Amino acid sequence: MILALDVAVRALVAPGDGERRDVERLVAVCAEHDRADPGIRFDTALNLKGDMPAWFLAEAREPSGHRRVLGVARIFAPGGDEGELSACVDPLFRRQGIFRALSSEALAVMRSAGLKEALYVADGKAGFGPLVAGHVGATLSHVELLMERKPEKILCPYCGTIRLAPLGMRDIEQASEASADIFDEAPDEARAFMESCLADPDREQYAAWSDRGLVGLVSLAEETDGWMVFGLGIVPELRRAGYGGAVLDAVITVLANRGVQTVRIEVDSSNEGALALYRSRGFAEKARTEYWRLTLDGTTAC
Numbered sequence: 439m440i441l442a443l444d445v446a447v448r449a450l451v452a453p454g455d456g457e458r459r460d461v462e463r464l465v466a467v468c469a470e471h472d473r474a475d476p477g478i479r480f481d482t483a484l485n486l487k488g489d490m491p492a493w494f495l496a497e498a499r500e501p502s503g504h505r506r507v508l509g510v511a512r513i514f515a516p517g518g519d520e521g522e523l524s525a526c527v528d529p530l531f532r533r534q535g536i537f538r539a540l541s542s543e544a545l546a547v548m549r550s551a552g553l554k555e556a557l558y559v560a561d562g563k564a565g566f567g568p569l570v571a572g573h574v575g576a577t578l579s580h581v582e583l584l585m586e587r588k589p590e591k592i593l594c595p596y597c598g599t600i601r602l603a604p605l606g607m608r609d610i611e612q613a614s615e616a617s618a619d620i621f622d623e624a625p626d627e628a629r630a631f632m633e634s635c636l637a638d639p640d641r642e643q644y645a646a647w648s649d650r651g652l653v654g655l656v657s658l659a660e661e662t663d664g665w666m667v668f669g670l671g672i673v674p675e676l677r678r679a680g681y682g683g684a685v686l687d688a689v690i691t692v693l694a695n696r697g698v699q700t701v702r703i704e705v706d707s708s709n710e711g712a713l714a715l716y717r718s719r720g721f722a723e724k725a726r727t728e729y730w731r732l733t734l735d736g737t738t739a740c
Protein backbone atom coordinates (compact mmCIF):
# COMPACT_ATOMS: atom_id res chain seq x y z
CA MET A 439 0.00 0.00 0.00
CA ILE A 440 1.43 3.41 -0.91
CA LEU A 441 0.25 6.24 1.34
CA ALA A 442 -0.19 9.57 -0.36
CA LEU A 443 1.94 11.41 2.16
CA ASP A 444 3.09 14.95 1.67
CA VAL A 445 6.80 14.36 2.35
CA ALA A 446 9.42 17.07 1.85
CA VAL A 447 13.16 17.06 2.55
CA ARG A 448 14.55 19.94 4.61
CA ALA A 449 18.33 20.57 4.72
CA LEU A 450 20.00 22.03 7.82
CA VAL A 451 23.56 22.93 8.74
CA ALA A 452 22.85 21.78 12.32
CA PRO A 453 19.70 20.48 14.02
CA GLY A 454 18.05 22.62 16.70
CA ASP A 455 17.03 21.04 20.02
CA GLY A 456 13.58 19.93 18.77
CA GLU A 457 14.98 18.50 15.54
CA ARG A 458 17.69 16.71 17.47
CA ARG A 459 15.06 15.07 19.68
CA ASP A 460 13.12 13.98 16.56
CA VAL A 461 16.27 12.49 15.04
CA GLU A 462 17.20 10.70 18.28
CA ARG A 463 13.70 9.21 18.49
CA LEU A 464 13.86 8.02 14.88
CA VAL A 465 17.38 6.59 15.30
CA ALA A 466 16.22 4.67 18.40
CA VAL A 467 13.21 3.25 16.51
CA CYS A 468 15.40 2.17 13.57
CA ALA A 469 18.11 0.71 15.85
CA GLU A 470 15.56 -1.37 17.74
CA HIS A 471 13.72 -2.51 14.62
CA ASP A 472 16.86 -3.40 12.63
CA ARG A 473 19.02 -4.46 15.60
CA ALA A 474 21.72 -2.37 13.95
CA ASP A 475 23.37 1.03 14.34
CA PRO A 476 22.32 3.48 11.61
CA GLY A 477 25.52 5.46 12.28
CA ILE A 478 23.90 8.89 12.73
CA ARG A 479 26.34 10.85 14.94
CA PHE A 480 25.93 14.37 16.32
CA ASP A 481 29.65 14.93 16.84
CA THR A 482 30.78 17.48 14.23
CA ALA A 483 34.34 18.11 15.40
CA LEU A 484 35.95 16.21 12.55
CA ASN A 485 33.74 17.65 9.81
CA LEU A 486 36.09 19.75 7.72
CA LYS A 487 33.22 21.45 5.85
CA GLY A 488 31.45 23.02 8.79
CA ASP A 489 29.22 25.37 6.75
CA MET A 490 27.88 22.64 4.43
CA PRO A 491 24.27 21.59 5.15
CA ALA A 492 24.85 18.29 6.93
CA TRP A 493 21.37 17.19 8.02
CA PHE A 494 18.45 16.22 5.80
CA LEU A 495 15.07 15.58 7.36
CA ALA A 496 12.28 13.89 5.40
CA GLU A 497 9.16 15.33 7.00
CA ALA A 498 5.49 14.49 6.50
CA ARG A 499 2.93 17.13 7.29
CA GLU A 500 0.12 15.53 9.28
CA PRO A 501 -3.48 16.83 8.96
CA SER A 502 -2.96 18.69 12.27
CA GLY A 503 -0.12 20.63 10.65
CA HIS A 504 2.45 18.83 12.82
CA ARG A 505 5.61 17.82 10.95
CA ARG A 506 6.71 14.27 11.61
CA VAL A 507 10.27 13.18 10.79
CA LEU A 508 10.12 9.94 8.76
CA GLY A 509 13.72 9.80 7.66
CA VAL A 510 17.07 11.43 8.25
CA ALA A 511 20.38 11.56 6.42
CA ARG A 512 23.56 13.03 7.79
CA ILE A 513 26.72 13.83 5.86
CA PHE A 514 30.16 14.89 6.91
CA ALA A 515 33.53 15.38 5.27
CA PRO A 516 36.34 13.97 7.41
CA GLY A 517 39.03 15.04 4.94
CA GLY A 518 40.17 14.74 1.36
CA ASP A 519 37.47 14.73 -1.28
CA GLU A 520 35.10 12.33 0.45
CA GLY A 521 31.79 12.84 2.15
CA GLU A 522 30.28 10.14 4.37
CA LEU A 523 26.52 9.64 4.30
CA SER A 524 24.48 7.83 6.97
CA ALA A 525 20.71 7.56 6.80
CA CYS A 526 17.71 5.84 8.32
CA VAL A 527 14.02 5.74 7.48
CA ASP A 528 11.16 4.95 9.85
CA PRO A 529 10.43 1.21 9.36
CA LEU A 530 6.71 1.95 8.83
CA PHE A 531 7.46 4.22 5.88
CA ARG A 532 10.10 2.26 3.97
CA ARG A 533 9.88 1.35 0.26
CA GLN A 534 8.23 4.69 -0.56
CA GLY A 535 11.26 6.54 -1.96
CA ILE A 536 12.20 8.38 1.24
CA PHE A 537 15.81 7.14 1.30
CA ARG A 538 16.08 7.96 -2.41
CA ALA A 539 14.87 11.54 -1.79
CA LEU A 540 17.23 12.05 1.18
CA SER A 541 20.18 10.59 -0.66
CA SER A 542 19.53 12.68 -3.76
CA GLU A 543 19.51 15.95 -1.73
CA ALA A 544 22.60 14.93 0.22
CA LEU A 545 24.55 14.03 -2.94
CA ALA A 546 23.60 17.38 -4.53
CA VAL A 547 24.98 19.22 -1.48
CA MET A 548 28.17 17.14 -1.54
CA ARG A 549 28.70 17.93 -5.22
CA SER A 550 28.20 21.64 -4.71
CA ALA A 551 30.63 21.54 -1.76
CA GLY A 552 33.27 20.22 -4.20
CA LEU A 553 33.40 16.66 -2.86
CA LYS A 554 34.33 14.04 -5.43
CA GLU A 555 33.16 10.86 -3.77
CA ALA A 556 30.37 9.78 -1.44
CA LEU A 557 30.77 6.93 1.02
CA TYR A 558 27.49 5.32 2.07
CA VAL A 559 27.87 4.03 5.63
CA ALA A 560 25.96 0.83 6.47
CA ASP A 561 25.90 -1.49 9.46
CA GLY A 562 27.39 -4.76 8.20
CA LYS A 563 24.95 -6.84 10.28
CA ALA A 564 21.80 -5.27 8.86
CA GLY A 565 22.43 -6.17 5.22
CA PHE A 566 21.31 -2.77 3.89
CA GLY A 567 24.66 -2.07 2.21
CA PRO A 568 24.12 -4.26 -0.87
CA LEU A 569 20.55 -2.90 -1.24
CA VAL A 570 21.79 0.68 -1.16
CA ALA A 571 24.64 -0.17 -3.50
CA GLY A 572 22.25 -1.69 -6.01
CA HIS A 573 20.11 1.43 -5.86
CA VAL A 574 22.77 4.03 -6.40
CA GLY A 575 25.54 2.08 -8.16
CA ALA A 576 28.00 2.26 -5.24
CA THR A 577 30.69 -0.37 -4.80
CA LEU A 578 32.09 -1.73 -1.54
CA SER A 579 35.14 0.36 -0.56
CA HIS A 580 36.12 -1.07 2.81
CA VAL A 581 34.82 -2.53 6.07
CA GLU A 582 35.70 -1.24 9.52
CA LEU A 583 35.52 -3.45 12.59
CA LEU A 584 34.65 -2.07 15.99
CA MET A 585 36.67 -3.96 18.60
CA GLU A 586 36.03 -3.81 22.32
CA ARG A 587 37.47 -4.93 25.66
CA LYS A 588 37.19 -4.18 29.36
CA PRO A 589 40.21 -2.22 30.52
CA GLU A 590 41.15 -4.16 33.63
CA LYS A 591 44.66 -3.33 34.76
CA ILE A 592 47.17 -5.28 32.73
CA LEU A 593 50.72 -6.36 32.98
CA CYS A 594 52.45 -3.70 30.96
CA PRO A 595 55.93 -4.87 29.94
CA TYR A 596 56.75 -1.81 27.83
CA CYS A 597 55.14 0.87 29.99
CA GLY A 598 58.58 1.75 31.33
CA THR A 599 59.98 2.34 27.85
CA ILE A 600 57.44 4.81 26.50
CA ARG A 601 55.96 8.03 27.81
CA LEU A 602 52.66 9.57 26.66
CA ALA A 603 52.76 13.36 26.29
CA PRO A 604 49.57 15.33 25.64
CA LEU A 605 49.64 17.43 22.46
CA GLY A 606 48.08 20.88 22.02
CA MET A 607 47.76 23.33 19.15
CA ARG A 608 51.30 24.60 19.87
CA ASP A 609 52.54 21.16 18.70
CA ILE A 610 50.68 21.28 15.37
CA GLU A 611 53.82 21.20 13.16
CA GLN A 612 55.31 18.14 14.86
CA ALA A 613 51.95 16.37 15.19
CA SER A 614 51.00 16.86 11.53
CA GLU A 615 54.43 15.74 10.30
CA ALA A 616 54.20 12.60 12.44
CA SER A 617 50.63 11.94 11.28
CA ALA A 618 51.58 12.32 7.57
CA ASP A 619 54.51 9.92 8.10
CA ILE A 620 52.56 7.31 10.09
CA PHE A 621 49.33 7.28 8.09
CA ASP A 622 50.95 8.03 4.72
CA GLU A 623 48.84 11.16 4.18
CA ALA A 624 49.48 14.28 2.09
CA PRO A 625 50.95 17.04 4.35
CA ASP A 626 48.00 19.46 3.98
CA GLU A 627 45.47 16.68 4.60
CA ALA A 628 47.39 15.53 7.71
CA ARG A 629 47.56 19.10 9.00
CA ALA A 630 43.83 19.78 8.48
CA PHE A 631 42.93 16.53 10.21
CA MET A 632 45.34 17.12 13.12
CA GLU A 633 44.05 20.69 13.57
CA SER A 634 40.51 19.39 13.97
CA CYS A 635 41.71 16.68 16.41
CA LEU A 636 43.62 19.21 18.53
CA ALA A 637 40.73 21.71 18.47
CA ASP A 638 38.19 19.09 19.60
CA PRO A 639 37.58 19.61 23.34
CA ASP A 640 36.25 16.03 23.67
CA ARG A 641 39.42 14.40 22.38
CA GLU A 642 42.78 13.83 24.05
CA GLN A 643 45.70 13.66 21.62
CA TYR A 644 49.00 12.14 22.72
CA ALA A 645 52.47 11.62 21.30
CA ALA A 646 54.35 8.54 22.49
CA TRP A 647 58.05 9.06 23.20
CA SER A 648 60.88 6.64 23.92
CA ASP A 649 64.62 7.13 24.19
CA ARG A 650 64.59 6.77 20.38
CA GLY A 651 62.46 9.93 20.01
CA LEU A 652 58.83 10.21 18.93
CA VAL A 653 57.56 6.68 18.32
CA GLY A 654 53.88 7.26 17.56
CA LEU A 655 50.53 8.95 18.06
CA VAL A 656 47.28 7.99 19.72
CA SER A 657 44.11 9.81 20.72
CA LEU A 658 41.25 9.09 23.12
CA ALA A 659 37.66 10.28 23.18
CA GLU A 660 34.92 9.68 25.72
CA GLU A 661 31.64 8.19 24.54
CA THR A 662 28.40 7.76 26.46
CA ASP A 663 29.34 4.28 27.71
CA GLY A 664 33.10 3.99 27.36
CA TRP A 665 36.14 5.40 25.64
CA MET A 666 37.30 5.15 22.04
CA VAL A 667 40.94 4.88 20.99
CA PHE A 668 41.65 6.64 17.64
CA GLY A 669 44.61 7.16 15.40
CA LEU A 670 47.01 4.70 17.02
CA GLY A 671 50.09 4.59 14.82
CA ILE A 672 53.82 3.99 15.07
CA VAL A 673 56.40 5.71 12.83
CA PRO A 674 57.31 3.29 10.01
CA GLU A 675 60.97 2.78 10.98
CA LEU A 676 60.05 1.65 14.52
CA ARG A 677 57.31 -0.88 13.70
CA ARG A 678 57.45 -4.53 14.83
CA ALA A 679 59.58 -3.50 17.81
CA GLY A 680 56.86 -3.69 20.43
CA TYR A 681 55.94 0.01 20.45
CA GLY A 682 52.37 -0.42 19.12
CA GLY A 683 51.68 -2.89 21.92
CA ALA A 684 53.38 -0.61 24.45
CA VAL A 685 51.26 2.40 23.44
CA LEU A 686 48.07 0.35 23.54
CA ASP A 687 49.00 -1.10 26.95
CA ALA A 688 49.71 2.41 28.20
CA VAL A 689 46.35 3.87 27.09
CA ILE A 690 44.44 0.87 28.47
CA THR A 691 46.23 1.36 31.78
CA VAL A 692 45.45 5.10 31.77
CA LEU A 693 41.77 4.35 31.13
CA ALA A 694 41.66 1.51 33.71
CA ASN A 695 43.03 3.92 36.30
CA ARG A 696 40.19 6.32 35.48
CA GLY A 697 37.65 3.57 36.17
CA VAL A 698 36.55 3.31 32.53
CA GLN A 699 34.30 0.29 31.85
CA THR A 700 34.77 -0.25 28.11
CA VAL A 701 37.49 0.60 25.58
CA ARG A 702 36.76 0.49 21.85
CA ILE A 703 38.89 0.82 18.78
CA GLU A 704 37.98 0.87 15.09
CA VAL A 705 40.11 -0.84 12.49
CA ASP A 706 39.93 -1.49 8.77
CA SER A 707 39.21 -5.20 8.24
CA SER A 708 42.17 -5.41 5.81
CA ASN A 709 44.69 -4.00 8.34
CA GLU A 710 46.04 -7.38 9.43
CA GLY A 711 48.86 -5.99 11.58
CA ALA A 712 46.58 -3.75 13.64
CA LEU A 713 43.96 -6.52 13.95
CA ALA A 714 46.59 -8.96 15.21
CA LEU A 715 47.78 -6.35 17.70
CA TYR A 716 44.28 -5.63 19.03
CA ARG A 717 43.39 -9.32 19.28
CA SER A 718 46.66 -9.93 21.14
CA ARG A 719 45.45 -7.36 23.69
CA GLY A 720 42.05 -9.04 24.19
CA PHE A 721 39.90 -6.85 21.90
CA ALA A 722 36.98 -8.74 20.31
CA GLU A 723 34.81 -7.73 17.34
CA LYS A 724 31.51 -6.08 18.34
CA ALA A 725 30.29 -4.56 15.08
CA ARG A 726 31.24 -4.01 11.47
CA THR A 727 30.55 -1.00 9.30
CA GLU A 728 30.56 -1.10 5.50
CA TYR A 729 31.58 1.88 3.38
CA TRP A 730 30.12 1.89 -0.14
CA ARG A 731 31.77 4.28 -2.57
CA LEU A 732 30.09 6.35 -5.27
CA THR A 733 31.93 8.74 -7.58
CA LEU A 734 30.07 12.05 -7.65
CA ASP A 735 31.44 13.56 -10.85
CA GLY A 736 28.75 13.50 -13.50
CA THR A 737 26.64 10.85 -11.72
CA THR A 738 22.91 11.15 -11.50
CA ALA A 739 22.43 8.47 -8.87
CA CYS A 740 18.99 8.22 -7.32
Ligand SMILES: CC(C)(COP(=O)(O)OP(=O)(O)OC[C@H]1O[C@@H](n2cnc3c(N)ncnc32)[C@H](O)[C@@H]1OP(=O)(O)O)[C@@H](O)C(=O)NCCC(=O)NCCS
Nearest residue numbers: 670671672677678679680681682683704705711712714715
Ligand atom coordinates in the same frame (compact mmCIF):
# COMPACT_ATOMS: atom_id res chain seq x y z
C1 LIG B 1 49.42 -1.32 13.60
C2 LIG B 1 50.66 -0.68 14.25
C3 LIG B 1 50.20 0.41 15.22
C4 LIG B 1 51.43 -1.78 15.04
O1 LIG B 1 52.53 -1.15 15.70
P1 LIG B 1 53.88 -1.96 16.01
O2 LIG B 1 54.73 -1.12 16.86
O3 LIG B 1 54.47 -2.44 14.74
O4 LIG B 1 53.29 -3.21 16.83
P2 LIG B 1 54.12 -4.13 17.85
O5 LIG B 1 55.53 -4.25 17.41
O6 LIG B 1 53.89 -3.67 19.23
O7 LIG B 1 53.35 -5.52 17.62
C5 LIG B 1 52.65 -6.18 18.64
C6 LIG B 1 51.94 -7.40 18.03
O8 LIG B 1 50.98 -6.96 17.05
C7 LIG B 1 50.97 -7.86 15.92
N1 LIG B 1 51.43 -7.16 14.70
C8 LIG B 1 51.86 -5.88 14.62
N2 LIG B 1 52.15 -5.57 13.34
C9 LIG B 1 51.91 -6.68 12.62
C10 LIG B 1 52.00 -6.97 11.24
N3 LIG B 1 52.40 -6.05 10.32
N4 LIG B 1 51.63 -8.19 10.82
C11 LIG B 1 51.22 -9.13 11.70
N5 LIG B 1 51.12 -8.91 13.04
C12 LIG B 1 51.45 -7.70 13.48
C13 LIG B 1 51.89 -8.99 16.30
O9 LIG B 1 51.12 -9.92 17.02
C14 LIG B 1 52.87 -8.28 17.22
O10 LIG B 1 53.54 -9.12 18.10
P3 LIG B 1 54.91 -9.85 17.58
O11 LIG B 1 55.77 -8.80 16.94
O12 LIG B 1 55.48 -10.42 18.84
O13 LIG B 1 54.49 -10.88 16.57
C15 LIG B 1 51.64 -0.13 13.18
O14 LIG B 1 51.85 -1.11 12.17
C16 LIG B 1 51.18 1.14 12.51
O15 LIG B 1 51.42 2.24 13.00
N6 LIG B 1 50.49 1.03 11.32
C17 LIG B 1 50.03 2.21 10.58
C18 LIG B 1 48.89 2.92 11.29
C19 LIG B 1 47.71 1.98 11.52
O16 LIG B 1 47.33 1.22 10.66
N7 LIG B 1 47.16 2.07 12.73
C20 LIG B 1 46.02 1.31 13.13
C21 LIG B 1 44.82 2.18 13.07
S1 LIG B 1 43.40 1.31 13.60
